[in-house]
Amino acid sequence: MKHSFNIYENAELLKKQLTENITEEEELKAEQLLSQHPALKENIEELYKKGGLEKAFQNQIRFSSKEAYRHFIRKTQKTSATAKCCRRNLYRWWYSAAAVILIITGICTFEILQSESKKAPIILAPGVQKGMLELTDGRKIGIEKQEVSIIEGDIQVDYKQGVLSYTPAKQQPVNQQAEEETETSEYNKFVIPRGGENTVVLSDGTTVRLNSDSKLIYPIRFKGKRRMVILEGEGFFEVKQDKEHPFIVRTQYGDITVLGTAFNVNAYSENDACYTTLVRGKVRVSTPMDESQELEPGEQGILQLNKIEKRTVHVEDYTGWVHGIFSFHEETLENIMSTLKRWYDIEIIFEDPSLSQLTYTGTVKRYENINSFLDAFEMTGDLSYKISNRKVHIFKGE
Amino acid sequence: MNYKEEQILAAVNLKDQQGWELLYDRYYAALCSFVANILKQQEDVEDLVQEIFITIWENKRIFTDIKELTNYLYRACYNNALLYIRNNQIHDTILDTLRQKNEEEDEEEILYALAVKEEIIRQLYMEIEELPAEQRRIILLRIEGYSWEEIAERLGISINTVKTQRSRSFKFLRNKLGDSVYWILLFISPWSENLFK
Structure with a gap:
């Protein structure tokens, strides 16, 4: 079948048309698709006919996936004992084998279990919500699980359910710009360590999700014409729209000016x-x-002090972390690992420098422990890994 | 991608044996139906599809998103079905029908159309699976071919009130789409009072 046929997307579009859950723009696209493919049109029309949809459903429910899945388990379990890729199942097998020996002999088990624990992988957990908040008076407050509620000037500062928020106690007249451009000295600093992340809602309603090893400095209340914050590290911004007061993110490389986005x-x-x-x-x-x-x-x-470059990217690769995934397209292992080391708070050591330049495409869940991530890479056969003392050593695959 | 699709993708890429149950649940029947349509028979269809799953399990391929995985699965079915036809000298398949009609050059188009059709049904089925239990039961019974009256009887609910109130607003839709899509309307809008206003 031609590679230009996108079965999933085309089906999704036509499904929307079928259920009348479609926008005008999509409707046009659907019509265009059907006129380009007469055979498709013919098949879809069948679904619209009386009884057509039921028949199509019945064609599928004849087949039961339950039995097929059981068959799959039987078949893959046999191979997993020999296949290198299924390491985790191998462990499961080893453990049950050890258990059997325990029952039968009850003597030599201690040694076996000991040797097993040597083989068992070291699990490194992903980052969690944490951070350090520095108040205007210099006080520092650890932000983790516990709820926090304090008042700074006329601002109520709360930390609840993983979000740090700033709420003005009373509404001040907006046009009171007496101290124009004088950025007030009432700043807070929110510092996220490696292996952490957190979210802050600023006094104007703007939400900033901060990634590991990042720092955000912001006024507890915005004053003057501009809303300015200073970022080191990585943050995802959802800026509250306010055309009168542009939002500016200042970094060591330059500024990002926003109107609501x-x-x-x-x-x-x-x-x-x-x-x-x-x-x-x-x-x-x-x-x-x-x-x-x-x-x-x-x-x-891309800002680099004295120059700017612009390019089109897979947005998901750069924002996936906000939705709990790591996504990358033809990214070098070096770059992938530099993201990982902040999130899992680890060091990465390439035992063979050439490995750092291998490129990968894929998506992995961000809240899994690092082992499932590394297992996926290991499965490619390119590399293997060993963990010791929060250090991950990457070797060439055998 | 919704949450379930992300789960499937992760299970496939990480070769998580337990996670593959969801993959089977969501794809197996649709792929079987697709292959059965090509071969015009049911024999060996399931073995053929099973083989594809096992090949992916043993393969090192990583899928970037659910679209890529879905397209791959249908393509693999198509390729394996053609191979099967050639190796077993099967006649009276969809290919023979096309040849008789002298539409050989459209072979790819026809098989693409069949795949999209199965995929629509698969995606609809997934939406049904996400419904609250009662709605799901009604729709699944409908799919199995029960009439409204039979469903009402089986579930011990009154369908008559529902029917009269509903008919006015949906009349034109019914005329347009035919009875078969009628029940889909049940899950576009929630199964609730305001549906029948």
């Missing part, structure tokens, strides 16, 4: 650049020398 900023110092990925709306990125460029959704601006 969602975007990701990655400005870790080890990258030597700030990557701004726009999800929706519009932003302008500018260097300290005031050279600037506007971004459209799906575009990424």
